[in-house]
Amino acid sequence: MAARSYGQYCGVTTAVEQVGERWALLIIRDLLVGPRRYTDLKQGLAKVPTNILSTRLKELQESGVVRRVPLKNCGLVYELTDYGRQLEPIVLALGRWGFQQMGDPGPDDAVTADSLTVALHTAFRPEVAAGLEPAHYELHVADVVLRAVVDGAALQVVQVAPAGRPVDPARRVGVPVPGAADVVIAAGPGIRRVVSGELTPDEAVAQDVWRVVSGDAGMLDRFAATFHIGPGGS
Amino acid sequence: MAARSYGQYCGVTTAVEQVGERWALLIIRDLLVGPRRYTDLKQGLAKVPTNILSTRLKELQESGVVRRVPLKNCGLVYELTDYGRQLEPIVLALGRWGFQQMGDPGPDDAVTADSLTVALHTAFRPEVAAGLEPAHYELHVADVVLRAVVDGAALQVVQVAPAGRPVDPARRVGVPVPGAADVVIAAGPGIRRVVSGELTPDEAVAQDVWRVVSGDAGMLDRFAATFHIGPGGS
DNA sequence: CCGGATCCGAATCGATACTG
DNA sequence: CAGTATCGATTCGGATCCGG
Numbered sequence A, B: 001m002a003a004r005s006y007g008q009y010c011g012v013t014t015a016v017e018q019v020g021e022r023w024a025l026l027i028i029r030d031l032l033v034g035p036r037r038y039t040d041l042k043q044g045l046a047k048v049p050t051n052i053l054s055t056r057l058k059e060l061q062e063s064g065v066v067r068r069v070p071l072k073n074c075g076l077v078y079e080l081t082d083y084g085r086q087l088e089p090i091v092l093a094l095g096r097w098g099f100q101q102m103g104d105p106g107p108d109d110a111v112t113a114d115s116l117t118v119a120l121h122t123a124f125r126p127e128v129a130a131g132l133e134p135a136h137y138e139l140h141v142a143d144v145v146l147r148a149v150v151d152g153a154a155l156q157v158v159q160v161a162p163a164g165r166p167v168d169p170a171r172r173v174g175v176p177v178p179g180a181a182d183v184v185i186a187a188g189p190g191i192r193r194v195v196s197g198e199l200t201p202d203e204a205v206a207q208d209v210w211r212v213v214s215g216d217a218g219m220l221d222r223f224a225a226t227f228h229i230g231p232g233g234s
Numbered sequence C: 001c002c003g004g005a006t007c008c009g010a011a012t013c014g015a016t017a018c019t020g
Numbered sequence D: 001c002a003g004t005a006t007c008g009a010t011t012c013g014g015a016t017c018c019g020g
Helices: A011-019 A024-033 A038-044 A050-062 A088-099 A113-123 A191-195 A201-206 A219-226 B011-019 B024-033 B038-044 B050-062 B088-099 B113-123 B191-195 B201-206 B219-226
Strands: A066-070 A076-080 A135-141 A144-151 A154-161 A183-187 A210-215 B066-070 B076-080 B135-141 B144-151 B154-161 B183-187 B210-215
Touching (some): A011 A024, A011 A050, A011 B088, A011 B113, A024 A038, A024 A050, A024 A066, A024 A076, A024 A088, A024 A113, A038 A050, A038 A113, A088 A113, A088 B011, A088 B088, A113 A135, A113 A144, A113 B011, A191 A201, A201 A210, A201 A219, B024 B038, B024 B050, B024 B066, B024 B076, B024 B088, B038 B076, B038 B113, B050 B066, B088 B113, B113 B135, B135 B219, B183 B219, B191 B201, B201 B210
Parallel strands (some): A135 A183, B135 B183
Antiparallel strands (some): A135 A144, B066 B076, B135 B144, B144 B154
């Protein structure tokens, strides 16, 4: 199954031959969040045909991007190799770039825990966060619930729901079990307009783009400052 | 011709829907070097079927990545929009990432002027160059001849051969017509090992990976310091 | 339930030929 | 020069099935 070659001796070409096939980068996006089972990936990428998922995972292993790791208990997970993890800044930059062109969601567009987790990372501005007090947000979008813990220039996102049981607690090192969030935000897809700066936090509340379920409503401004993708992906 | 949707409301997904189709990123890579005619692209991407090239260009225009510009004289060129140009750091980073995995060229692998031009940019280390004297390299690889002018943290690459006549002189603003190069280097594909640091410049000469056609052989060290992609794409 | 493999119609891609 | 048209070869998508 030699990957279809583009017939050029070039780094870009080589990269695209490895991760440019359909679904490959989305698999990598989800694996950036953490190791995932075959079933997790299938669920997170609802529309990927199972044979394609299986084929891509094999190809990504051959390229040294992904590794297959049996679990002690039972089952197995796929995880990025160091080489694969080097794609993180690239995938995040692609996410910022694509974000600018996002319109409103289509009727069949889903939001998954992993895609939203990565989206938070794409929008995260460490240089802004570094100048603010630590903050702990709980964000609800569709049926996804995340907790974003911002401390200085570091962002930690924990998925609360849908309940994916932790695959291997040993790998979750450093992930705090968050206590109470400073604010619980329930948002719709229009949250995009807050992140882009098209709406101020207050306008977004007025237009019911998001809503404070509990906690300090003043945190909305801080959220909008911390998670922002301006023109040009800045 | 609705692009096949991945069914997710996510920036990465949106980006991949726009530039993830086969050949799209390579078209963009070539357009990063400058505006190109349909025929230029077809020549630079020898293996792209003409109907695919035509389809991609249409799609990239719809996405606002590429613009079609009629020339005053006759003919027309495709060029990146501002939005498309924002992909430059991403394509360069992908090139660095893929570079690490490059082996030796297959028998059908070609080196084109545009791919080599972009490759020089991927390997360029502005922070190193900033500490060195200005330098002017002429590089021959296969039948491609480039001139790379390094001045401080800036790199300017001019394509000398194959002779692509300048499409629109007005767009070439700021491109110097270089005088004599400090050194003329003829290299084979093994130059990859110099860029990766696997070979020192001297070893590369000894193994006939490259050769000084004329000029100052001492410039080889400077070239290797200026153009380098280390482990992890550093 | 997990981790796929198999089958088949639909869509895309690749190669070549052809045209304004 | 700048594409369209055509058509066989591949790949993708959707569904089903299977061994543990």
